[in-house]
Amino acid sequence: MTLEIVHYGEEVLHQKGEPVTRFDGELKLLFEDMVETCTEAEGIGLASQQIGKALLFCVVDLRGAEIEFEYSLDGAQPPLDLVSPIGMCNPIVTVIDPATTTYEEGCLSFPEIQGDVDRPDLIRCEYQDTEGHPHVIECNGLLGRCIQHEVDHLNGVLFTERMKRKVFKKVQPAVNDLQAQTLARIGKS
Numbered sequence: 001m002t003l004e005i006v007h008y009g010e011e012v013l014h015q016k017g018e019p020v021t022r023f024d025g026e027l028k029l030l031f032e033d034m035v036e037t038c039t040e041a042e043g044i045g046l047a048s049q050q051i052g053k054a055l056l057f058c059v060v061d062l063r064g065a066e067i068e069f070e071y072s073l074d075g076a077q078p079p080l081d082l083v084s085p086i087g088m089c090n091p092i093v094t095v096i097d098p099a100t101t102t103y104e105e106g107c108l109s110f111p112e113i114q115g116d117v118d119r120p121d122l123i124r125c126e127y128q129d130t131e132g133h134p135h136v137i138e139c140n141g142l143l144g145r146c147i148q149h150e151v152d153h154l155n156g157v158l159f160t161e162r163m164k165r166k167v168f169k170k171v172q173p174a175v176n177d178l179q180a181q182t183l184a185r186i187g188k189s
Contacts, residue, residue, distance in 0.1 A: 003037045003051045005108050008158070008175060009182025012049050013109060017056035017154045020089040023132035027057075031087040031130050034059045038085075043108045045146045047153030050109050058150035061085035062143055069141025086137075091127035093151050095120040096138065103145055105159050110178060115171050117162045119148050 006012055020027065030048075038046040044062050048055040062069075063084050073083055101121045106114040122140045125147050129135060139147065149159055160168055160175060168175075 001033050001036065002040050003033050005037065005041060005046075006050050006052050007178060007182045008110050008160075009179040010052070010186065012052050012054055013153070013158060014156045015049060015054040016156045017048060017054045019056050020128070023089070023128070023130060027087075027089075027130050030057070031059060034087075035061060035085045038108070041108050044142070045150040046108060047150045049153050049156070056090045056154050058088050058091070058154060059085050060088065060143070060146050060150060062146065065142055067142045069139060069143045071137060071139035071143050073137050074135055087130045088125070088127040088147070088150070089130065089132070091125050091147070091151050091154065093148055094124045094126075095122070096124055097122040101145075103142075105145070105149060107149070107159050109158075110160070110175065113160075113171050113174050113178065115160070115163045115167045117149075117159055117167075118164070119145050119162070121145075123148060125151070 034046050034051065037051065038059055038061055044065065045058060045060045047058040061084055063081055071077065098120055100118040102116050102118050104114050105117045121144060123144045124136060124138045126134065126136050152159065
C-alpha cells in the first residue's frame with residue numbers, strides 16, 4: 001500500500017526516532033509499504049519520519065541505479081538485487097574515511113528542491129534487518145550518501161541543514177514556500 005509522504009513543515013521530520021524493538025509482521029508490512037511508496041515516488045530511500053512515524057527505521061533501494069558505487073555486506077559482496085531493497089532498523093553510521101564529496105541531493109519530503117551537500121564518501125553502517133538480524137554494510141558513492149541521508153532523517157536532521165549557507169540561500173525561498181503550503185494544509189500557520 002502506498003503511504004502519504006510527509007512534507008517539510010511537519011514536526012515529525014525533526015523528531016529523533018524511537019528504537020525498533022519488535023521484529024514482527026507489522027514491521028515487515030511497514031517495510032513493504034515503504035518500499036512501494038519509495039518506488040512510486042521514484043526515490044532511492046525513505047525514512048519512517050517521512051511517512052509520519054518517528055522510528056529508527058528506513059529503506060534504501062538502489063536497484064537500477066546508474067551511478068557506480070562499491071559495497072560489502074557482512075564482509076561479502078552479494079549482487080545488489082539480492083540484498084536490495086534494504087530495510088534498516090536502528091542504523092548507526094560511522095565514517096571510515098573523512099574525505100568528502102559534493103553531490104546534488106534531493107528529498108521526497110522536499111519535492112523539486114535540490115542542493116549540493118558535502119558528505120563523507122566511505123562509511124560503515126551497522127543495522128538490524130526486519131527480522132532483527134545484525135548486519136554491517138561498508139559502502140561509498142551513492143549508496144553511502146543515501147544511507148547517510150536516511151539516517152540523518154532518523155535523527156531529525158534534514159538535508160537542507162547539511163547544505164553550506166550559500167547553497168541553502170539559493171533554495172530558501174522554495175523551502176519557505178513549501179513550509180507555508182504544508183502548514184496551511186495541516187491547519188497551522
